[in-house]
Each structure stands twice: as structure tokens, then as C-alpha cells.
Amino acid sequence: xxxxxxxxxxxxxxxxIGATTALAADFQVSTALLDNGLFVAVVEDHRAPIVTxxxxxxxxxxDELPNQRGIAHYLEHMMFQGTSTTPGPEFRxxxxxxxxxxxxxxxxxxxxxxxxxxxxxxELVIRLEADRMHNLTISxxxxxxxxxxxxxxRRGRYENEPGGAFAEQYTAAQYLVHPYGNxxxxxxxxxxxxxxxxxxxxxxKWYVPNNATLVIAGDTTMDExxxxxxxxxxxxxRGAEPVxxxxxxxxxxxxxxxxxxxxRVRTPSLSRSYLAPSQxxxxxxxxxxxxxxxxxxxxxxxxxxxxVVEQGVASGAGAGYGGAALNDTTFGxxxxxxxxxxxxxxxxxxxxxxxxxxxxxxxxEEVELAKSGIVDGLxxxxxxxxxxxxxxxxxxxxxxxxxxxxxxxxxxxxxTVARVNEAAKRVFDKRRSVTGMLLPPLAAxxxxxxxxxxxxVTP
Amino acid sequence: xxxxxxxxxxxxxxxxxxxxxxxxxxxxxxxTPIGIDLWYVREPSLPIIAANxxxxxxxxxxVPADKLGIGYFVQVLLDEGAGDLTSLxxxxxxxxxSLDMNFDVGTDTFGATLRVLTERREEGFxxxxxxxSKPRFDEEPVQRMRAALNADLTNRMDxxxxxxxxxxxxxxxxxxxxxxxxxxxxxxxxxLTRADLVDFxxxxxxxxxxxxxxxxxxxxxxxxRLIDLAVGGLPATGPKLTIPEVTPVxxxxxxxxxxxxxxxxxxxxxxxxxxxxxxxxxxxVLNATLGGTSFMSRLWDELREQRGxxxxxxxxxxxxxxxxxxxxxxxxxxxxxxxxxxxxxxxxERVLREGITQAELDSAxxxxxxxxxxSLDTNARxxxxxVSMQVSKLGPEYMDQRAALYGAVTLDDIKRVARRMFLGxxxxxxxxxxxxxxxxxxxxxxxxx
Numbered sequence: 072x073x074x075x076x077x078x079x080x081x082x083x084x085x086x087x088i089g090a091t092t093a094l095a096a097d098f099q100v101s102t103a104l105l106d107n108g109l110f111v112a113v114v115e116d117h118r119a120p121i122v123t124x125x126x127x128x129x130x131x132x133x134d135e136l137p138n139q140r141g142i143a144h145y146l147e148h149m150m151f152q153g154t155s156t157t158p159g160p161e162f163r164x165x166x167x168x169x170x171x172x173x174x175x176x177x178x179x180x181x182x183x184x185x186x187x188x189x190x191x192x193x194e195l196v197i198r199l200e201a202d203r204m205h206n207l208t209i210s211x212x213x214x215x216x217x218x219x220x221x222x223x224x225r226r227g228r229y230e231n232e233p234g235g236a237f238a239e240q241y242t243a244a245q246y247l248v249h250p251y252g253n254x255x256x257x258x259x260x261x262x263x264x265x266x267x268x269x270x271x272x273x274x275x276k277w278y279v280p281n282n283a284t285l286v287i288a289g290d291t292t293m294d295e296x297x298x299x300x301x302x303x304x305x306x307x308x309r310g311a312e313p314v315x316x317x318x319x320x321x322x323x324x325x326x327x328x329x330x331x332x333x334x335r336v337r338t339p340s341l342s343r344s345y346l347a348p349s350q351x352x353x354x355x356x357x358x359x360x361x362x363x364x365x366x367x368x369x370x371x372x373x374x375x376x377x378x379v380v381e382q383g384v385a386s387g388a389g390a391g392y393g394g395a396a397l398n399d400t401t402f403g404x405x406x407x408x409x410x411x412x413x414x415x416x417x418x419x420x421x422x423x424x425x426x427x428x429x430x431x432x433x434x435x436e437e438v439e440l441a442k443s444g445i446v447d448g449l450x451x452x453x454x455x456x457x458x459x460x461x462x463x464x465x466x467x468x469x470x471x472x473x474x475x476x477x478x479x480x481x482x483x484x485x486x487t488v489a490r491v492n493e494a495a496k497r498v499f500d501k502r503r504s505v506t507g508m509l510l511p512p513l514a515a516x517x518x519x520x521x522x523x524x525x526x527x528v529t530p
Numbered sequence: 531x532x533x534x535x536x537x538x539x540x541x542x543x544x545x546x547x548x549x550x551x552x553x554x555x556x557x558x559x560x561x562t563p564i565g566i567d568l569w570y571v572r573e574p575s576l577p578i579i580a581a582n583x584x585x586x587x588x589x590x591x592x593v594p595a596d597k598l599g600i601g602y603f604v605q606v607l608l609d610e611g612a613g614d615l616t617s618l619x620x621x622x623x624x625x626x627x628s629l630d631m632n633f634d635v636g637t638d639t640f641g642a643t644l645r646v647l648t649e650r651r652e653e654g655f656x657x658x659x660x661x662x663s664k665p666r667f668d669e670e671p672v673q674r675m676r677a678a679l680n681a682d683l684t685n686r687m688d689x690x691x692x693x694x695x696x697x698x699x700x701x702x703x704x705x706x707x708x709x710x711x712x713x714x715x716x717x718x719x720x721x722l723t724r725a726d727l728v729d730f731x732x733x734x735x736x737x738x739x740x741x742x743x744x745x746x747x748x749x750x751x752x753x754x755r756l757i758d759l760a761v762g763g764l765p766a767t768g769p770k771l772t773i774p775e776v777t778p779v780x781x782x783x784x785x786x787x788x789x790x791x792x793x794x795x796x797x798x799x800x801x802x803x804x805x806x807x808x809x810x811x812x813x814x815v816l817n818a819t820l821g822g823t824s825f826m827s828r829l830w831d832e833l834r835e836q837r838g839x840x841x842x843x844x845x846x847x848x849x850x851x852x853x854x855x856x857x858x859x860x861x862x863x864x865x866x867x868x869x870x871x872x873x874x875x876x877x878x879e880r881v882l883r884e885g886i887t888q889a890e891l892d893s894a895x896x897x898x899x900x901x902x903x904x905s906l907d908t909n910a911r912x913x914x915x916x917v918s919m920q921v922s923k924l925g926p927e928y929m930d931q932r933a934a935l936y937g938a939v940t941l942d943d944i945k946r947v948a949r950r951m952f953l954g955x956x957x958x959x960x961x962x963x964x965x966x967x968x969x970x971x972x973x974x975x976x977x978x979x
Contacts, residue, residue: 220840335690371625451578
């Protein structure tokens, strides 16, 4: 994170194409583009001699074909299993051994690998990450063993968790054809069916420098990063340009309801999602919806104040919007009825608040408060350079520009009350919604299971 | 500037990387005008102040059995009205000023954190002071938060992770406060009164219990003034709430809590090494090697990499103010629970019999030194570290001594600590004493830990 201004430094470096230095309001990012198409961004923070590398591939679960669902996440696991130059155990141990942190994450739109290390290890992590961009090896044995790991991950998140199982059903109901409805990890039978060849095909198609964004954050500069990026990533040839195919979701004409009863659930809850444009729509709706979500949620927000404090029909209520997506996303609202209150009563109260919002509009005071909270939040965000790196990597990976990513304050300040009301009218259309309820079983709950010593269990 | 100094050698030709030998932070100390010992790191590059204020001997373990959960009830009510401000007025102030104010009741301590833009420091620390010294506990927020907590606790009562954690500590500490559920039960919650809330605050939020750390861009004298603004209204002293020292009870058998779900969770308990114990550093090395680190520990390799049994397996030497215990965790499908427990047990037995290798000792040492240095990456985390060092009775010089403390650990130390951790005595012999709990529907779980 930059407090003093960042000097412009990359524009003249020889082998670059279109190197630029962005000068923007919220925080500073230097950028460069390698010959092979790898985009490089550096976010400086010199408070401590620590650096974070994040490598983003523009490939996520929503890019999978129907016969390879789960492969984006599966390949992310296999990326820790070693390369033709560095065997798996060596690869996995090297960063942890000196205290570094590393992990990876797969989303619907991206797959990301990241490490945080002391700055003296920057070259090491760049070398290792570049190595597995093109030298990955996948053995049948490691692939099959990892399959069991992934199945355990899935069991832990979905089969074992009523909330997870419900979320999977609920999300699926929002999309008729768009793959955002699929679970990132894949269904159990889909994971089961994946092969080494599926993984290799995925790797070859998407893991090319021209489909990646490298973000380095921390105690370094583009002057230090660029030679290393060129030395290691620059040696990898450009690949065929992978093309993302995203089916377009047809208009939703009928509201959908998903109701799940589970014996493990004790208190009912209601969630509702509305299809909504993402940041990539670039029509100002995403900014307006970000402010709307802020005004509706939190303990001073409308929903909590009306449903929980004033009416007492709920124990919790909120709203949320995830605008950082490549395609149309969702605006969500939720309510948990207070004990003894029927969930239908809580839902009617929520609907009444939405109707009131559409009828009377949001107030200027609410919009101003939400704006200042978001703008101040960007100052606090500078305390976490990895968070800034994530903003840059995620934004660039869905096609935003550096200027867009770093000008959030200005874009938020420009949102008007009329714009928020317009966005609310556009989104809050019940025909374009899914209402989900996760409920305790209809029958009386089973008595608590007895605690038994294992000696009583048949061996 | 936060100066974190590393002495490091890097050999980039191979993948070998030499250790960070140490980390040092520029810690300033000052006694505030009203007598609070302040630890401070000045960080001029951000217009933010992050403070962490902790009361020792004020956590859930200080609460009698019939008032369980009172600390958590207080935690959620402190920002629901204080001084002249009603709940809504207080919450509005937090929003308008973009104050990030949080409270957290732990097992041993009650903590407050405040993150504030420097230009709003006066209002921020004044409000924190109101919350700590003049909480209102008005009828409306008390009833509202009681309802919210009731829903939360009702869910927790039947949540498998919660059930096994409660069963685990209850079994390890059957007659001690550490064995009780910190958040209480829905039944107890209904009996807690406003007088209980007031009593908790008056007896625990006292200046003699305070430990304070902060990071900011103002001079330390100004920081000291702000701390006094937040805690000056508190009573100087409070009643002594002594918690007895305790050693965990190791049942040395497998307990199964039957639940109809496909994946079981396993917890394995044994003895731990307390923070002030000279063997603490050896215990940290042993734990890192056995299961304390992803990607490089023995159990991670055995269970996840070699056999694909688990998504995650981990161990820790859990340290509390008046005890310590070992806990190992794994989650696996019901069919493979027995195999997983056997492998965890075998890993523990191997450490007990053979200790670890010099290469493992070296790796664990560099991991522990480096990961600590890397954790000091945000102002908020540094403020918390300043507090935890004081709670652990470490001086600022600890930053310079860490490398030597870990460097002094020998392979023989590891073997001795293994006996202390898994037999309960440095001179004992025999198989490891392990208290194992499983929740799920495991097949073929054998007898014995």
C-alpha cells in the first residue's frame, strides 16, 4: 500500500508491450505486460519485509464443460503434486519450511495460487509458480489419492453440513442454464468420474501465460519484480488463446422456491436471491447495488432496524451483493424468524420492507452513510496489502481495468439517490428471484443420540 | 515504520532456503498518566490507529456454572447503548465515524479492539470508554440479543462440531471451568438477568487486569492519552477471580458420539506444555513436525498425501493461562475412521519412541521463526501480538531472543517433551495415553485410544 507517490518506472523497459503505470485514487498499482501475454501488477507496501505473490488464471468452475465438472478445483489440488523439475514433497515443503504461507482457491471465474514469504524468497516463489505453469506432471497414483481428499473436502462442506447442502440446491435453482448454478467442487459422482486426461486437458487449455495475471504485493517494486517475472514466467511460450464460453441465462419469468427440511436444523432461516448485473455490466448498477446492500444490511440497516428491532419478528436480517463476477450475479436478502414467529410472517415483513423501499425510495441520508462507510473502508483496506492484491487480481481477471479497480472511492461518491432507487426497482422483481427456506423437520426432532464408548460398537 | 529485521540467507540455486534467524519489532513502552503499561508500535505510513485492550482473569472460565455464557451475553451488548447513547444512537455513531469496535470473550480473557481513522481518534476512544465503563443494558437490546443468542445456542447444541468440542473439553477438564461450554446453554441464557450483566462488567473490567497494545501514527504520548480516555473510567481494582491450575484428564479410550452423517470428526487429546514452561519451544517444534503445519508435517503426509484419507489433519499444543493440552484433529468418511485413528496414533507413538530427525528439527525451527515474522503484516495483528506477548509474560526483548530459544532445542529435548505430552511425565514409559472422541457414524472403531 502506498502512502508516498509511486514513481513511474516501467514504461521504458525494453521487451515490454504497452507497459503503463496507473495513477489512481485509492491505492497505487504498477503494471506491465510480458511478451508472452502475462499481465504483471505490483502493489507496494514497505512496512515489513514481506511479499505476497498471487497468480490468477482466468479459468474457474463456470468454464467447465458438462462432462468435466469439478475439474477446475481438482486441478488446483494437483498443482501441489510436483513438476518434472521439482517433485511433489519438495515442492510442498519448501515454502512452509521457512515459515511461508501458501494456498490456492478456485472460484466460479478464477483459479488463484498465492504465497506469502519474506522478501528474500520472492525469486524462489516466482520460480516455483512459473515452473508449475508449464511443467506440471500428474501421476495416476497421485490423482487417485487426491480424489479421496477432494471427496472428503466435499463431504465436510456439503454432505455433513445442512447449510452447505441447502446452499447447493438453492444456488442451482437460480440458474436454468448458466454454470454459476453448479457447485465449484462438483457433485460427488462428477468428481468420481474425472480422469488424469481431464486434468491434463484443462491444464493445457487454460494454464498459459496469456491467460494469467500476476500480482506481487508488499515490500518490493516493479524494478525488482519485472526482471524476475521475465526470467521465469517470460520463458514460458504464449499458448493458444483460450476462449470462455458462458451460456446466457434466459429471462426468468417465474419465482422459484426451494424448501429443505433437515433433521439437523434447529432454527428456520430464509434466503432470497435476485438475478442482478455484475460489475462487468459497466452501467453503474453494480455501484448502486453495493450502496443499496450496505444501506439494507448491518445493525443500523433498514432490514435489521425494522424486522429485528422495531417489529421483533426476526432474530437476524440482512442483505448482500457479490458484484465481482464475470456474468450476471445475485443480490441476496435474508431473514431468520424470532423464536415463536412463523417463517411466513417473517417473509411477509421482509416483503413489506422491500415494497416500502420500492414505493418510497431510499433516503439521501442512507446513501451518504453507505458511501462514507465504503470510502473509509478503503483506507482501512490499506492495512492489508494482500487484500489489495486480491482486489486487483479478481478485478483484472473478470476484465476490469486497473483504473476501474483502483477508483472505487470516486465511483461510489458519484452514485446518486436516483441511481440507487433505479437499481432497486430493476433488481427487486420477485419473478426473478429464488426464495429458499432451510427448516427443521416437520415431525418432532429425534432425541439426542446416546454417547457410547467404542467397546459397545460392533468391531 | 514497523521494523521487522530478518537475518536471512537465500540459496536460490536449489530449493534450499536458509532460516530467518529472527525478527525484531520497534516496540515502545510507556506508563500512561493513570498508570497503564502501554506497548506501542509507531507506524506513520497509515492514518489509522489499531488498539487492543484486554482484561486478564476475565474470561469464560471465571464464570460460575449457573452463569455460563454471561461473558458472551456482555460481549454482544457492549455496543448496544452506553452512557447517554441508546442502542441505535451508539450504532449510528459507529457507522458515521467508521469505527471498527469489537469485543471478544475468551476462555481466560475479555478483549476489546478498536480500529479508527486517526482524525476520529477522540470520538473513537471516548465511545470505547463509554462501552467499557457505562454500558446501559437497556431492556430492548437485552431482550433482542437474548433472542438472537437463543437461536444461535439452539443451533449450536445440535451442531456436530460444537458437540464434539464440548464433549472434548468436558472430558479433559471434568471438574474445572475449562471443561465448561463458554457460551452456555439456551436454558441458562433465559435465567441471566441485567444484574448479572452489570456484575460481570463491574467485577472484570478493572484497571488492575488491563493489558494494552496499540499501533498508530501518533506519538506514544498521544496514544497513552487515548488509552486513558478509554479506560480511565474503570475501577482501579476488582475482586480476585482465581482459577486453579489444572492438568487434563486423559481417558485413554475411544468415545463415539453417534450421528447420522457421512463424515466423522476425530479429536485426540493428551497433555500439553504451558507457555512459561522451559520445554515450550521444544513442544512447538515437536508439534510442527507431527501435525502443526500443512504441507510439511508427518501426519499431513501420512494421512493426506500418502492415503487421501482427509482434507485436513492438524495438531496443536493448546495453551491456556492455567493449563495446556495436546489436540489432534482429522475428519474422514465413516469407513476410514479406524484407519485414520490408527495412523494418528502410530505417528504419535513414533515420535514417542524415536523422536524426530535433525532435518525435521531444522525445518520446524525455521518454520516457527519465519511464520511468526510473517504474521506481523497488519497493524491490527501487530497490536494483538503486543498484547499476547504481555499476557504470556514475555518482554519486548523476546523478539530478539526467539532465534536463540528455538536454536537451543535439541533432539533429546524433543524426546523428553514427547514423553511429557503423550505420557504425562518425562520419566514415564509405555504406550501413549490418548483421549479420543469421534462424532459421526464410524465403522470398526477399535478399543483403546
